[in-house]
Amino acid sequence: MKVPHRLYLSEEQLPKAWYNLRADMPEQPDPLLNPATHQPAKLEELYPVFCEKLAKQEMDSTTRWFDIPEPVQEIYKMYRPSPLIRAYSLERALDTPAKIYYKFEGNNTSGSHKLNSAIAQAYYAREQGLRCLTTETGAGQWGTALSEACSYFDLALTVYMVKVSFQQKPYRKAVMQTFGADVIPSPSDTTEAGRRILAENPETGGSLGCAISEAVEKAVTSEGCRYVLGSVLNQVLLHQSVIGLECEAAFEMIGDYPDVIIGCAGGGSNLGGLIAPFMRDKILGKHDPRIIAVEPASCPSFTRGKYAYDFCDTGHVTPLARMYTLGSGFMPSANHAGGLRYHGMSPILSKLYHDGRMEAVSYEQTKVFEAAVYFAKKETILPAPESSHAIRAAIDEALRCKETGEAKTILFGLTGTGYFDMTAYTAFHDGTMKDYIPTDADLQKGFDGLPQM
Numbered sequence: 001m002k003v004p005h006r007l008y009l010s011e012e013q014l015p016k017a018w019y020n021l022r023a024d025m026p027e028q029p030d031p032l033l034n035p036a037t038h039q040p041a042k043l044e045e046l047y048p049v050f051c052e053k054l055a056k057q058e059m060d061s062t063t064r065w066f067d068i069p070e071p072v073q074e075i076y077k078m079y080r081p082s083p084l085i086r087a088y089s090l091e092r093a094l095d096t097p098a099k100i101y102y103k104f105e106g107n108n109t110s111g112s113h114k115l116n117s118a119i120a121q122a123y124y125a126r127e128q129g130l131r132c133l134t135t136e137t138g139a140g141q142w143g144t145a146l147s148e149a150c151s152y153f154d155l156a157l158t159v160y161m162v163k164v165s166f167q168q169k170p171y172r173k174a175v176m177q178t179f180g181a182d183v184i185p186s187p188s189d190t191t192e193a194g195r196r197i198l199a200e201n202p203e204t205g206g207s208l209g210c211a212i213s214e215a216v217e218k219a220v221t222s223e224g225c226r227y228v229l230g231s232v233l234n235q236v237l238l239h240q241s242v243i244g245l246e247c248e249a250a251f252e253m254i255g256d257y258p259d260v261i262i263g264c265a266g267g268g269s270n271l272g273g274l275i276a277p278f279m280r281d282k283i284l285g286k287h288d289p290r291i292i293a294v295e296p297a298s299c300p301s302f303t304r305g306k307y308a309y310d311f312c313d314t315g316h317v318t319p320l321a322r323m324y325t326l327g328s329g330f331m332p333s334a335n336h337a338g339g340l341r342y343h344g345m346s347p348i349l350s351k352l353y354h355d356g357r358m359e360a361v362s363y364e365q366t367k368v369f370e371a372a373v374y375f376a377k378k379e380t381i382l383p384a385p386e387s388s389h390a391i392r393a394a395i396d397e398a399l400r401c402k403e404t405g406e407a408k409t410i411l412f413g414l415t416g417t418g419y420f421d422m423t424a425y426t427a428f429h430d431g432t433m434k435d436y437i438p439t440d441a442d443l444q445k446g447f448d449g450l451p452q453m
Contacts, residue, residue: 003254004086005086006086007083015245017067018065020063021348023063023064024284029322030351035311035318045319051121051228054121066238069123072119076119078108084103084250085414086101087102087378087379093374096399098402098407099407101410102394102411103412105243105414105415106416106417110145110148113416114141114142114230117236118148120239121228122228126153130225131156132157132158132224133157133158134219135158135230136159136212137159138161138165138208138341139385139386142230146228146230147175150180150181158182160212162206162208162211163185163186164206186210187204187206188214193217193313193314197315205331207314207343208343209343212314230267232323232345237273237348240273241277243270247411257289260289260290260292261291262294262412263275263293263390264389270413271293290359292361294360294389295360295361296363298365299340301326301343302345303361305325307322307350308325308450309451309453310325310344310451313328314328320451324345325344325450327447327449340386365433365435369424371391375395381414382417383418385418390412390413393412398410
């Protein structure tokens with residue numbers, strides 16, 4: 001059977017429920033801890049920060065399927081299903097016996113997978129009768145997606161954008177403002193957390209941890225407002241499971257199954273969504289795919305981090321999560337993969353990695369952009385820097401297949417487009433892009449700030 005270049009499900013085949021991987025995990029991630037007491041957080045303790053139904057999804061480890069609300073399904077139909085694409089041109093160029101597929105999530109205005117969870121979170125906020133939301137954003141995809149969703153559901157939105165990304169990507173700010181969002185470079189002087197961080201380091205370019213602190217503070221001090229997050233949390237991986245569920249259905253249509261599944265990893269939203277049904281099969285013994293998380297060498301949470309309880313933000317106001325972390329005080333370099341600059345990793349993915357069910361690798365950004373340019377020339381899509389980490393690993397896996405003669409099926413997540421990342425592409429082409437790998441001493445500064453449990 002000749003596999004089409006692009007595989008689309010029909011509208012009727014779109015998932016009607018999100019899949020909760022925790023329901024099939026033999027051992028659960030450790031619980032969130034109350035930041036004041038260091039005791040397991042209670043559901044009601046999350047209500048001042050999160051929408052109530054989202055808090056319930058966050059804490060639920062037994063419900064396998066959550067029905068996707070009808071209004072959310074209707075918006076999904078505007079841009080889903082996303083295509084599963086056979087990379088024939090890339091395969092030929094690499095002269096590999098491997099079959100390479102990628103799930104392309106860039107066919108929406110946000111240019112990424114982030115809209116899948118943004119719509120759900122904005123819907124639940126509107127259903128609860130809230131008037132506004134706050135959030136952080138790194139590269140800007142999440143802020144853009146949430147701006148779209150809040151505009152649709154008539155919610156006010158304040159976005160704290162990591163300052164270095166705010167400076168690198170001015171047009172991301174313009175898109176968010178088009179949808180009505182208030183965009184503030186973080187750290188800022190608009191919150192106590194921001195002022196404290198600026199007093200300690202006035203020249204800081206910021207971090208996602210800083211931006212989270214500011215967004216949470218703004219939410220809990222504003223009436224009718226809640227905070228939402230675009231990655232890391234259990235609820236976000238739940239919503240992103242639509243990616244993997246669509247992949248599963250598409251592979252069933254062509255009678256194939258991936259041997260290797262690859263995704264970029266910053267906080268874990270796209271990777272967790274992509275692998276969800278395949279990790280279920282791995283846990284249940286139905287299949288045994290290799291699953292690989294790819295992160296930047298400049299922010300190596302998996303490959304050089306510690307598995308420990310840590311705050312999810314720099315200001316230490318969020319619950320503590322047990323995850324692979326570089327320490328909430330870690331300040332990443334100003335590399336161009338802004339969405340992969342978070343200090344920690346999803347508790348779900350951290351547990352799976354700690355238990356040996358998945359692998360992790362890291363790459364310097366020049367190697368990542370080499371792969372991005374090569375892919376763009378062969379597949380005619382300009383990839384986001386974050387997505388290009390997965391491209392780099394997929395190319396390397398395909399070349400290994402060339403060496404061994406194995407005709408493996410490789411699946412990777414192409415999480416979005418790079419049209420707002422031209423500063424980065426220009427730096428690469430000009431030869432001014434620099435690789436930064438933190439030393440052990442650099443990382444130790446972050447580890448020294450881990451809470452003593």
